[in-house]
Amino acid sequence: MCPRPSPRMLLALAVLAASPAWTQDEPTPLPGFELERLDPNPGLGSLLVGSGETLPIGGLRLMLLGNYQHQPLRLLDEEQQLEIVKNRVVGVLSGSYGVFSWLEVGAQLPVVLWQRGEDPRIGGFTTLAPQGLGTPQVHARLGLLSQRAQQPVDLSMDLVLGIPVGSADALSRDPGLRFLSRVVLGGRMGQVRPSLEAGVLLHPSVPLGASVGAKEIAGPEIRVGLGLSTVTAPLRGELSARASLPSTSPQASVEVMGGLRYQIRPGMELFGMGGPGFGLFPGTPLFRVVAGLTYTMEPPPRLVFIDxxxxxxxxxxxxxxxxxxxxxxxxxxxxxxxxxxxxxxxxxxxxxxxxxxxxxxxxxxxxxxxxxxxxxxxxxxxxxxxxxxxxxxxxxxxxxxxxxxxxxxxxxxxxxxxxxxxxxxxxxxxxxxxxxxxxxxxxxxxxxxxxxxxxxxxxxxxxxxxxxxxxxxxxxxxxxxxxxxxxxxxxxxxxxxxxxxxxxxxxxxx
CATH class of the missing domain: 3.30.1330.60 (OmpA-like domain)
Incomplete structure (x- = not known):
């Protein structure tokens, strides 16, 4: 006849059965940071690079943009590559308004519509949120020179402030404010308009570990862009390239995009662009596809009625x-x-x-x-x-x-x-x-x-x-x-x- 187990023995068995769960490591959440590296131009010019122009007084420009990214976040080690974010779709709504002939102000609101990848728990991380609000931005563009005023080139300075109110679980928010300052130079040369920009992005440090290709995402970050677009309506071509040089990584992040814009009616354009990305820095996809719609309204010349x-x-x-x-x-x-x-x-x-x-x-x-x-x-x-x-x-x-x-x-x-x-x-x-x-x-x-x-x-x-x-x-x-x-x-x-x-x-x- 088997002895009846005592209450003390039952408690010991329960402790032994539960001990593996106590010793197993909990998944570590990925640190919250802004993964998105696409910085669309909210005013006049190409999609990625401005033209140095500012909107005239009373001018308005609205843009609705959607972009698909393939593999914007990959974790690497000696044995495998973990695609934390394999596919990602982000929508952006932006607007700009000409306050003075030398000042343009605006805002931009990004939203992560959908993202997915491999199970991050394989690498010891928690699951990401599939949707979330991005980092809203407000900007001011100061016109320094203008070809409209019979000056040799268009020259402007952009000041952009990113507000940390997005979703950290969706990798769409930095821990603090983001600040971007850049100078844009451009001008019309026959039927094309070349442009060049250079600036510095400052944002808080976020430790990530060597497995993601950088010890941390931090400021300052130098950004350089080149743009070339045609000016003949209704169909215009465009080619842009932008490079980022992070201070914490020896590798540069480069994206090249080309595409077309079509004027469906005065002031309204459809656009579609795409191109590859180079570099392992977080947010640099293997390729990106962008499509959207812009609406530009400029006040007409004065109307004179008969008196x-x-x-x-x-x-x-x-x-x-x-x-x-x-x-x-x-x-x-x-x-x-x-x-x-x-x-x-x-x-x-x-x-x-x-x-x-x-x-x-x-x-x-x-x-x-x-x-x-x-x-x-x-x-x-x-x-x-x-x-x-x-x-x-x-x-x-x-x-x-x-x-x-x-x-x-x-x-x-x-x-x-x-x-x-x-x-x-x-x-x-x-x-x-x-x-x-x-x-x-x-x-x-x-x-x-x-x-x-x-x-x-x-x-x-x-x-x-x-x-x-x-x-x-x-x-x-x-x-x-x-x-x-x-x-x-x-x-x-x-x-x-x-x-x-x-x-x-x-x-x-x-």
């Missing part, structure tokens, strides 16, 4: 001043005329360099006798049967017939014309300030009108619907005695009419 009484008063005042100036010039007698002025009215290319409007050496005046128009030429004022749909103004630089880089007004007009019957037309009236001779001003005003016509034809408007006239400086919108007044006079007036105006003729397509 007949003030307009006629201003035109009468300027006509009297013009007559007085002309009488003074006639009293001085003739002056030498350059060969260019004799042939100026035949120029077709608005991108050609305009001549020096100053008088020739030895001449006594700044302009010669005016060349009369055929008939009585004056800016068109629609009558009641010719309903005005829209009227707008495009401004030009001094001595130039080159259109600005952004033309939302002309894009809007092209879209409106698609919805109007074929009888609707656009009257384009070119004007200039009072600089240079009469022939120079008239030729320049016609070149400005032709530049607008060329762009509208490119946007799909039939040439037969476009009618041109050039008035030189005869009908100014403001005074020519101040710089601001001269700036407003260097313009092309556009009128969308439901019926063709009399006396104006369409220009043939060159």
């Amino acid at each position: 007949e009484i003030p307009a006629r008063q201003l035109q009468l005042q300027e006509a009297v001043r013009q007559a007085m100036r002309q009488a003074e010039e006639d009293a001085r007698g003739p002056r030498p005329v350059s060969v260019w002025e004799l042939n100026a009215l035949s120029l077709e290319d608005p991108d050609k360099m305009m001549p020096d409007p100053r008088p020739l050496e030895g001449s006594t005046g700044s302009s010669g006798p005016p060349e009369p128009y055929e008939g009585e030429a004056r800016p068109f004022q629609p009558s009641s049967p010719e309903r005005l749909v829209l009227r707008g103004t495009v401004l030009f630089e001094q001595g130039s017939a080159k259109l600005p880089d952004s033309l939302p007004l002309l894009d809007q007009m092209a879209q409106i014309l698609q919805e109007l019957p074929e009888s609707a037309t656009v009257l384009i009236e070119g004007h200039s300030d009072a600089e240079g001779s009469v022939a120079y001003r008239r030729a320049l005003s016609m070149l400005r009108a032709k530049a607008v016509r060329k762009y509208l034809i490119y946007r799909g408007v039939a040439a037969k619907r476009l009618q041109l006239r050039g008035f030189g400086a005869d009908w100014p919108a403001s005074t020519n005695t101040t710089e601001e007044g001269r700036r407003l006079n260097r313009r092309a007036e556009l009128l969308i009419l439901t019926a063709p105006p009399p006396g104006a003729t369409a220009m043939p397509v060159p």
Whole structure:
């Protein structure tokens, strides 16, 4: 007969059975840090590298981006490779706004939508969260130089602050603040826009161990980027490369991406890019695929609506001043005329360099006798049967017939014309300030009108619907005695009419 076990013996057996569980090591959680290394450009420029430009005052840019990464986190030892994060999908929503001509501000919100990999408990780590909030960022872009202001290059400085409110369990948050400072240099060269950036990223130290290719993720981290994009719409190509040099690892992290952007409508683009990554530093995938949508809104040039009484008063005042100036010039007698002025009215290319409007050496005046128009030429004022749909103004630089880089007004007009019957037309009236001779001003005003016509034809408007006239400086919108007044006079007036105006003729397509 077996002896009955005592309570003390049962307690000892329970302790022996439970002892292996007590001695087994618990899985170690991976330290929380921001794994994402893609830093999309929230403003103008390519996806990875800015262009040095800032948005104009009131300009808005929104971007919705999704990116897939393959093997962004791999643990290595002498025997095996553990793919802690094998596949990862991150979505990013960002926006930027032009506060001043030299200041752009914005924010960016990333979200880890999905990630998975091998069981991290094999390496002694706890399981990662499949989703989580990323590190939100706020940024300011300071414009230092701008080609829009006739300076040689675009130059800006970016200041970016990352706020540690993301999910550490999803590897999308650093223990403290992140700070990025970089300088971006770019400019347009023909049909391409190259750019270069360099900066420093500072973020808290996170010990990881030698098995992940670095002892820790820490600051400072030097970042360098190169970008090259085409500027011809609606389809644009883009190639970017960015390298990171961590202070705690001898290996650089490099990503190269190329792709296309397609303008589906004015201000809205679809993009798709992809490329490989090089380096074992955490966050560098073997390859990455990016796709998304951008929306850019820039305020159009000022819209000018007809106010007949003030307009006629201003035109009468300027006509009297013009007559007085002309009488003074006639009293001085003739002056030498350059060969260019004799042939100026035949120029077709608005991108050609305009001549020096100053008088020739030895001449006594700044302009010669005016060349009369055929008939009585004056800016068109629609009558009641010719309903005005829209009227707008495009401004030009001094001595130039080159259109600005952004033309939302002309894009809007092209879209409106698609919805109007074929009888609707656009009257384009070119004007200039009072600089240079009469022939120079008239030729320049016609070149400005032709530049607008060329762009509208490119946007799909039939040439037969476009009618041109050039008035030189005869009908100014403001005074020519101040710089601001001269700036407003260097313009092309556009009128969308439901019926063709009399006396104006369409220009043939060159």
